[in-house]
Amino acid sequence: MTTAPDPLRCDSLRYRAMRDIVEQVQDSVPGKLEITQDGIVHDMISPGGPHELTAARISRRLEQVMPDDLLAHTGTPDVEDPHAGVMRHPDVIVIAEADMETEGSIDPRTLVAAIEVVSRSNPDNDWVSKVRDYPLLGIPVYVIFDPRTGTGAVLSDIHPTPAGPRYATRKDFLYGEEITIAEWTISTDRLPRYS
Template sequence: MTTTPHHAHRGASHRYRALRDFVRSTDDALPGKLEIAKGGIVHDLLSPNGRHELTASLLRKRLERVMPEEVVAHTGTPDVEDEYEGIMRRPDVMVITLADMEVPAGFDPRTLIAAIEVVSRSHPDNDRVGKMGDYPLMGVPVYAIFDPRTGSGAVLSDIHSTPDGPRYAVREDFVYGEDVTIGGWTISTSGLPRYQDDGAERDES
């Protein structure tokens, strides 16, 4: 077993705080969304479009209908951050208890029940590759991906150790129209919008 020298981690922590301060100071001034991945700053240049935001809203509504009152599907700020790993992410939807939201700054990723991402049309690898590595490293127990490009997705869970670091051991794929279970609660994926749709009717229930 190898350990990281204390001074090395202190240097990494200092670098992370500098990146975090930069991201927070420019977040409202730049288009798109800024996050800090394990490899550095990720900038999705385009702001989320209507179908992306509609998907996140529908998932939030459907989850909150079946979850107990003390659990919410939160969209928005603050970020989820792990200073030790040097990662700061902002999931599209965070399943978390109200009690665990009572924090002064960013959410502790290990208090999340699940993180949900709607794949970005402009930067899909950030959700399908980058976050698939970062979330288990941060200790997020369940990661659900919804991809409006393909009308499909996956729910990843059961973090385990690998030679390349923590990874999800279980992956359950689904296509739009099937029911999906996230963190113990099952919702429908029927009627979720697709990026190639042009004004087709959707079930917004």
């Protein structure tokens, strides 16, 4: 008698194999490696000045208006849900300080928001893949800043669809406007653009 393979176990093994590859090669390749349900994403170019400055300014502006027990954190660690088969590395995460007191990856369901600055080399990663992955991970607010065009979007209100969870609300903005991320309003003035 032959038994069919368990699809959840196959997915779990596939994810573990991809996770092992990322851990082995991340320090030896330029850029950033992330895992999606489609496979490993490699953003080949390390973020440069405008990208990093945008993330830093957004982080600083949020921390000026948020309560002291919340952080707008840039840098490591990753957010990861092995059951969903996704490991991402947002440019900025809004999270309670207490929820960062953990070893390894952050549980994405503890995030208040994830913020991405669009990569010059792989914009679809932020505008397409993460728009799909972040509601799947339960991240309630996803904000995109695009230095290529001086535009962005705030996505929120996760709802179920036949294709999986999706954001129901999208508010587009132009650099220079004020935007609201979760409960906090900040300016998008003086954010750098790619030349």
